Amino acid sequence: MDALIPFPHRQSAHCESGVTANLLHFHHISCSEALAFGIGEGLFFGYLPFIRINKLPLTTFRCAVGNILGNVTKRLGVKIRRQKFRSQDEAMATLDEKLAQNIPVGCQTGAYWLPYFPPAFRFHFNMHNLVVIGRDGDDYLISDPVFENVVRCRREDLQRARFAQGSLAPKGAMYYLESVPESPDMAAAVRQGLAAVCKTMLRTPVPFLGVRGIAFLADRLEKWPKKLGEESALLHLGQLIRMQEEIGTGGGGFRFMYAAFLQEAAELTGIAPLLQLSERMTLVGDTWRRFAVSGARLCKGRARPGDTYGELAGILRECARTEKEIYGDIQNLLH
Template structure:
């Protein structure tokens, strides 16, 4: 019914021909939609792999209340711009600290009948129903009506969503370090079919291998996984008993939910490698895929170790988080109310999850063992991926010198 009134609304800017669909990771889902609008259709795992694929980050500065753990390679805007470049596309990025300017930039793109990728804090988007801040979230805006105070949003959930103009502005202008959106906006300015997908795939795999095996600091890549494991013993000293459950749930969310596709993004990356077989032929590629699959399963075990079955309150937290994520992804008519109900039950479970020092130390030591197992497996997987890159380089050189 909203679209019937929009058609007669002179203050409305609605992109015609835009198709909504869901996805796994916010940035690759958003990019996939705006590229599809221009006529270029790709799978989400392919976009994820070309953007940089997997790596690891363990980050905890003095200004952060608790640590951040992530499994993706690349920050904004490098991640999404690299993917576009490897596909023969160009993106125009605009940023501003002024809300009015950010809104005018958005309307300018919509007036040109183009969907636009924007960034915002999920805590300010009502359809997330969360108080957890993350300002690096990407989604597509494909229309708005000023008279109805309605913005049409296409996120990674199954159904499109709506927010008010004020809610969108608050999300886009939120201050939530280290991921502050600054009214960022991305639009496609050129989109051509890739001229050499094999080269793009090879470059992307090399990037992931380099990020895992040769990171600039020990908080990243394979050293970052080891640092993560080693730091778990000091969590009870750096976090109060009341704060520790939030660190445990954050870690579970960042590894298993939050748009990772499962297994700290390794599920998506294994799917990318399978798709890559149509462009590259390397003897160790199947072995690499198998090890990335195993790494994904191990990371799922790691995530569960932070909210284990043998601590009933933490198990309830895990079950409620998974249920809330399913409700978010489905976005049925009563999803927001159901998620708010889960939030209340989560608060109760979190209150019950305050652990004594002995139990918290035992839990974190068990998690540490799981992380170290992942560390060993990721080392093997990255070695195999390095061999894939080396064999492909040899194959490419041999083709180049043929008469």
């Protein structure tokens, strides 16, 4: 074996927040995944019917890829170096060079080409982040935060994944931390992260983002069976539930992870009422889960009384309403 960097691999629910937290941990900044997610302003909602994934509308419960890492490093004063490549050979050579210097390297990859993924998860999804921590001949050792243990991946497979094509193609994107401050001001960073999420969720310039976006989706979803036909409506609903639960969200479209962050935030900032807000956010997560259960029964053709598009829209409106109150209350606490 050439080198294996002593990297603190910790399994996470979500790739980017997990990578961010683990990279900070390697540099002796203690940071949980939830904390990275919160400081990084990860929570979001967007229903973007004009962007299609497998011919179905894109729904997102988190901010754009790369933003969590960008926001966390900015708010903690960490210096990060990011690179993209035209040449695949150069991209792999640069990775090897950094590994030889004992620097763990984060990479953006396309999950479809990673052989260590369970087959059921292998879709063309180009926003998967992982940390390469060593090379062993033709194999790389990878701390992939959504996996229990460090995994192995052949060089040609990793190269393919780094140069996956399609929407949001990673183009070999890689990053590593260059310098970290002695003791970053976590409380200030938490406040910034909280304020930013409330702002993006409450004050959106367009109707399909933020809490307005959730209500907008509810209106659209209610009309799906009439507008699209029964079969297509079910596909739309299935895709929505997959975006909410499958893509490494920690459950309830990241709402549970955010509730975990609010608990940590209460401690770090000393704003005790955030603890109650965490409990309310947990209830919102439970409501999202209820939406998924009821929707999945519809998809399976096992609808029970109450599993209708109208009822589902009602659940979404409940989420929108309660989330709106929560973000408003957080804003009041910060003032």
